[in-house]
Amino acid sequence: MAKRSIQVSSQALKHVRQAFARKGWTQEDLAVEVGLRTRQPVGRFLAGKPVERRIFIELCFQLDLNWEEIANPIKGEGAEQIENVRNNGWEIDTLVEQVRSLYRDKIQEQCGTLRLLDIARRVGVDNIYIDVNILEEITSQRWLEISDLVQGFNPDADEFDRFGLSRVRQARVLGLEAVESYPKLMVLGKPGSGKTTFLKYVAIQCNKGEFQEYRIPIFIRLKNFAEDASDEGSFSLVNYISQELGSCGVSEAIVETLLLQGKALILLDGLDEVQHPNSEEVLKQIRRFSQKYYKNQLIISCRIAAQFPRLPGFTEVEIADLNPEQIESFSKKWFVEVGRSSPPEGLATANRFLEKLKRPENKQIRELAVTPILLNLTCLVFAMKGEFPSKRSNLYEQGLDILLVKRDEAKGIKRNEVYRNLSLPHKIKLLTQVAAITFEQGYYFFEQNKIQQLIADYLRTLPDSQSDPETLRLDSEAVLKSIESQYGLLVERARQIYSFSHLTFQEYLTARQFVASSNPQALEHLVNHVGEKRWREVFLLATGMLRSADHLLQLMKQKIDAIAASDEKVQELLRCINKKTLSVEYIQQPAAIRAFYFSLACAFDHSLASTLSIGPVSFSFPTVPFFPLPLYLCLAQAIDGDVGMDDDFAYALDFFLNRDASGLNNTDALDRAINRVLDCAIDFALALDSDRARELRRSLQQLKAELPNPDKGLQRFKTWWQAQGQTWTELLSAAIVEHNNASYDWQFSNQQKHLLRQYYDANKLLVDCLNSDCEVTPAVRSHIEDTLLLPIAAIEKLNSL
Incomplete structure (x- = not known):
């Protein structure tokens, strides 16, 4: 399409020159403001000679002039169409509908499909899109302390909330509602959060007439705009939009009319994808466009940590994580x-x-x-x-x-490197080091100066690194912001407080640091944490990543045995359990029997007490137990999967606590929860001896019948439990002990209870590592399995054979 030219009318020329003089600019200054690389068009404009139409309009805008008032009358198709709108009674809505019909196929082609990563074919946006939730308060701009963020986040708990790392406690609004609420919207989001998909969906909904049908959707990828404008040597967003619509037969004059009337829905995708130095010019164009054509709806997408100045008039919102x-x-x-x-x-x-x-x-x-x-x-x-x-x-x-x-x-994006010595392998190594240090120190959230110091420490190790503290501080901040914006692996959870995007990645990178370390003592250092619950996933990952897990598994076993060896009473318990296990005629693994008797010795009624905790009523249960029964049975099953355990037992204790969602009354929920606990013990007894299991079932059902019906009054049930709960749980414990031919009353101290729990957790972890897809030789596997839960003396005797 040929470019049209306009010139200043002779009557308005003096007025134009006066406006230019008031600005106090040179012609070069005005050319820069308009985005021109040469001052020649400015000279022609001030001389009353024809210049390209879009340059003419931009020059008038910069000089605060109404271009239509000072231009010579426009001739041609576009002018005739505008005159028809103005003089012949055509309504603007009719013109909008005509342009929508001309542009409909193109916007459908641009936005109707998207490419999912590693999927060969494109998929329809409507077929994959889900409603986006929007946070109206940007998480990184909240004034919070670390203590505020860690509330409810306890990795040492049995079942801690891993999602607590990224939980945001604020109301969400639907994406389309946010668009309706804010005429100029900056949609921020982490990498891969669905920003482009959201903009494409908005465009398609508008294109179909289901959202803002009175506007024309115009989708522009800002990376393409910047590259095309740079190639042409002239940045102009309005000209780019004119070319977009012009390819469908819409004249520049019509585009100008529609924009001035606010009839466009402009979707500008990927501000963060624009490379420096084009980013400054793109921002300038967006600012000018939004100020001049202020009646239109504008939506810009950008990564949340991208370093750009705020655009005046735009409301910033954030795409929330998926629920x-x-x-x-x-x-x-x-x-x-x-x-x-x-x-x-x-x-x-x-x-x-x-x-x-x-x-x-x-x-x-x-x-x-x-x-x-x-x-x-x-x-x-x-x-x-x-x-x-x-x-x-x-x-x-x-x-x-x-x-x-x-x-x-x-997406064909090449990011700017903020630190020339930091290649991708170095970035991965840096992240690995940061993850390991913060995880070992127990930091899941860390202040910006803390993580910048860790980054600076790493930068010092690189060739040609800076030693000046201020330079290192600036470099470390640039690297931090780069990792946050480009990869999203570090996230600013509140002002100057960071964490890894996912605890899973922090654990994985920590395991990777230990596995990849050239220090021969690295694994020995790792096993010092074998008794800490929060390190569980790191051990599982490390054993799976090693070419041979033999050495790590052996170190874990030695450390676990040392935990039990530190207390003579615990050793006495293990000797007794081993003796009892040897008396059982059971063809499966003895370690599974040892695990079951271990549970009997350490009491089990805590799990039942937890199960009986009824909703909002606060109960005071006996403080005797210190281990939940299911944990021990889980260890026994992990050692030997053929003991007849119910695969669904992991959900048993949660069922009663979540009974409101199930729709059952208190009695139904209590029956099911107790039956799960009792059936688990019976199943194990059945694996040992069917007659013994039948006797145990009768005893347990009699005890169950003694429980009051909670539907006849929660207060009555509470009163009964406070008076009789201690006796009832002791009878229950005695029944299981009797029918498994075991009798223990160890009277452990609190310190010994803690040690036994640590010993159990570590053994369960070791067994889970063995059962994972790790590389371990048959000899090492067999030796570990044979010596699980044995006293030190028995292990040493086996080792000497």
Whole structure:
């Protein structure tokens, strides 16, 4: 399409020159303001000679002139159309509808599909899009202390809330509601949070007439705009928009009229993808456009930590992490659309995926699935085999690769390097070092100056590094902001308070640091944490990442045995358990029997007391027990999976506490919860002796019948439990002990109880590592299994053979 030229009318020329003089600029100054590389068009404009139409309009804007009042009358098709609008009674809405019809196919082609990472074909936006939730308060701008963020986040608890790391306690609004509320919107989000998909969805909804049907959707990828404008040597957002619509037969004059009337929905995608030095010019163009054509709706997307000055008039909002309902909705759409299955088959696969994702053993994977890009990865991995990978480190490595490399490669983005010596391998090594140091120190949230110091310490080790403290401080801040904005692996949770984006990545990188260390004592240092619950995932990952896990597993076993060896009474307990186990005629692994008797010795009624905690009523239970029964039975089952345990037992204790969601009354929920606990003990007894199990069942059912009906009054039940609960649990304990031919009354001190719990947790971890997909020789596996839960003397005797 030929470019039209306009010139200042002879009557207005004097007025134009006076306006220029008032600014006090040179012609070069005015050229820079307009984005021109030469002053020649400015000279022609001031001389009353024709200049390109869009330059003419920009010059008038800078000089505070109304271009239509000073221009010679416009001739041609566009002018005639405008005159028709003005003089012949055409309404602007009619013109909007005509332009929408001309532009409809192009916007559908631009925004109707998207490419999911590692998916060969494009998928329809409508077929994969889920409603976006928006946070109206930017998380990184909150004035909070670390103590505020760690509330409820306790990694040492049995079942701590891993999502507490990223939980944001503020109301959410739907994405389209935010667009309706704010005419100029800056949508911020972490990498892969769905910013582009949201903008495309808004464009398609407008294109279909289901959202702001009175406007024309115009989608522009800012990276393309910057590159095209740079190639042409002239930045002008309005000209770029004119060219977009012009390719569909819409004249510049019509575009100008529509923009002045506020009839455009402008969607500017990926401000963070624009490279320096073009970013400054792009920001200038957006600012000028939004000020001049202020009646239009503008939405810009940008990564949340990108370093840009705020645009005047724009409201900043943030895309929230996916909630469980959104994860479910996305997964069902994914397996139908991407899996190329029939809707019933796709939904069936999605339901299997969601069921497995909710299992306790998959909580680390579930933590990753709160962003669309990583949820897409988990769906893709599951679709391959119908299972999640047994070696989780491979999945986490793929997740890091997506955030660090593949996402930008797929979009053709080359980021600016803020620190020339920091290559991608160095960035990974830096993140690994930061993860290991902060995790070992127990830091899940850390202040900005703390993490900058860790980054500066690493930068000092690089060739040609700076030694000046102020230079290092500035470099470390630049690197921190770069990692945050480009990869999203470090996230500012509140003002100057950071954490890793996912606890899973912090654990994975920590394990990677120990495994990759050239220090031969690294694994010995790692096993010092074998008794700490929060290190569990690090050990599981490390054993899976090692080419041979023999040495680490042996070190873990030695450390665990040393825990028990530190107390003679604990050794006496293990000797007694071993003696009792040898008397049992059981063809399966003796270690499983030792684990069961270990549970009897340490009492089990704490689990039942927890199960009986009824909703809002606060009970005071006996303080005798210190171990929940299911934990020991889980260890026994982990050692020997053939002992007849119920696979669903992991959910038993949660059931009663969550009874409101189940729709059952108190009696039904209590019956089911108690039956789970009792059945678990009976199942194990059945594995040992069927007659013994029948006798035990009769005894337990008699005890169960003594419990009052909670539906006849919670206060009555509470009173009964406070008076009789101690006796009832002792009778229950005695019944299980009697029918398993065991009798223990050890009277452990609190310190010994803590040591026994630590010993149990460490043994359970060791068994889980053995059962994972790690590389371990048969000899090492056999020796560890044979010596589990044995006293030191028995282990030393076996070692001497």
